[in-house]
Amino acid sequence: MALREAALREAAMGIVLDALESLNQELDLSDRVAVGPTTPLFGADATMDSLSLVSVIVDVETALTLKYDAPISLTDDRAMSREISPFDDVATLTDYIVELISEIAPA
Amino acid sequence: MDLYSGKTALVTGATRGVGRIIAEHFLAQGASVIGFARGEARLTGPAYHHVQVDLADPLAIQKAFLGLHKQVTSLEIVVNNAAVLTSQYAMIMPPAAAQAMVNVNLLAPFIVSREAAKFMRKTKWGRIINIGSMAVSLEPMGDSVYAATKAGLSTLANVMAKEFGPMNVTCNTLGITAIESDMLAQLPRDKIEAIISGLPVPRFATPADILNVVDFFASEASGYVTAQTVFLGGVN
Numbered sequence: 079m080a081l082r083e084a085a086l087r088e089a090a091m092g093i094v095l096d097a098l099e100s101l102n103q104e105l106d107l108s109d110r111v112a113v114g115p116t117t118p119l120f121g122a123d124a125t126m127d128s129l130s131l132v133s134v135i136v137d138v139e140t141a142l143t144l145k146y147d148a149p150i151s152l153t154d155d156r157a158m159s160r161e162i163s164p165f166d167d168v169a170t171l172t173d174y175i176v177e178l179i180s181e182i183a184p185a
Numbered sequence: 186m187d188l189y190s191g192k193t194a195l196v197t198g199a200t201r202g203v204g205r206i207i208a209e210h211f212l213a214q215g216a217s218v219i220g221f222a223r224g225e226a227r228l229t230g231p232a233y234h235h236v237q238v239d240l241a242d243p244l245a246i247q248k249a250f251l252g253l254h255k256q257v258t259s260l261e262i263v264v265n266n267a268a269v270l271t272s273q274y275a276m277i278m279p280p281a282a283a284q285a286m287v288n289v290n291l292l293a294p295f296i297v298s299r300e301a302a303k304f305m306r307k308t309k310w311g312r313i314i315n316i317g318s319m320a321v322s323l324e325p326m327g328d329s330v331y332a333a334t335k336a337g338l339s340t341l342a343n344v345m346a347k348e349f350g351p352m353n354v355t356c357n358t359l360g361i362t363a364i365e366s367d368m369l370a371q372l373p374r375d376k377i378e379a380i381i382s383g384l385p386v387p388r389f390a391t392p393a394d395i396l397n398v399v400d401f402f403a404s405e406a407s408g409y410v411t412a413q414t415v416f417l418g419g420v421n
Contacts, residue, residue, distance in 0.1 A: 136303055144254055149247040
């Protein structure tokens with residue numbers, strides 16, 4: 079069980095980091111964001127603007143949807159109403175993705 | 186030279202009426218066409234790909250796009266044409282009919298446009314064209330919900346034009362008048378003819394009238410034309 083979750087987490091983190099790399103390819107050098115587990119996505123510490131965050135979310139949703147062959151939304155009511163936002167940083171988004179995937183593809 | 190060579194266009198409601206006219210035009214002009222409709226395909230050919238989907242169901246639309254991601258690599262043009270019409274006095278309009286109009290005429294174009302934009306952002310090029318209606322301006326009795334959904338379609342395009350502008354994706358609306366179609370056949374002919382006779386150009390629309398504006402909105406040269414609604418026949 080723990081092994082599966084670790085694999086899911088690694089895959090999810092990879093998808094999020096790929097989305098950040100993809101975003102950076104579209105941004106000017108001076109606007110590029112750090113790519114790592116602690117990169118803030120939303121909030122006071124985040125350096126990306128709202129449209130950039132939308133780009134990251136769309137890329138992650140598309141990758142997950144194709145990988146798991148089912149429409150996956152990261153921005154539904156459940157995500158938005160959480161005390162700790164899934165969009166705080168890469169790690170919290172990864173946690174949320176693992177949670178979603180565990181529900182649609184149980185072990 | 187074909188107008189749409191190398192481009193992929195998605196047309197909703199492609200099996201009949203205005204949607205079929207537009208889909209056939211795109212095919213004739215060299216595009217690959219994806220038709221979204223509830224019914225079975227009525228167009229054929231190697232460049233036509235039909236997707237049976239209930240446009241009243243947002244999840245079904247998302248699943249249809251999931252399939253598209255596996256079949257096409259780009260999507261340049263979208264025509265949100267599919268619509269349903271129940272013309273009835275508000276006090277006796279069945280709520281289910283009103284709901285169906287909201288789902289197909291307004292919510293479906295929203296879902297289709299947003300999913301299409303995910304393709305278009307990759308290529309930084311796109312044309313989204315909504316098929317509106319003269320009912321928005323004429324506000325005929327019986328068409329409260331229909332006219333409201335079509336008015337909403339323009340607003341939808343105008344807001345999306347702002348969101349998608351940086352991706353070089355334009356969003357416009359073509360407000361058509363009456364054209365011989367299955368939808369028109371549902372309405373009392375004498376009332377339609379009375380409305381048409383009051384237009385600045387008092388005649389029914391032809392396919393050429395519609396395709397003229399579709400080609401304008403879809404053209405490369407119209408990249409600076411967005412958030413616009415063009416009505417046919419002098420309606421404003």
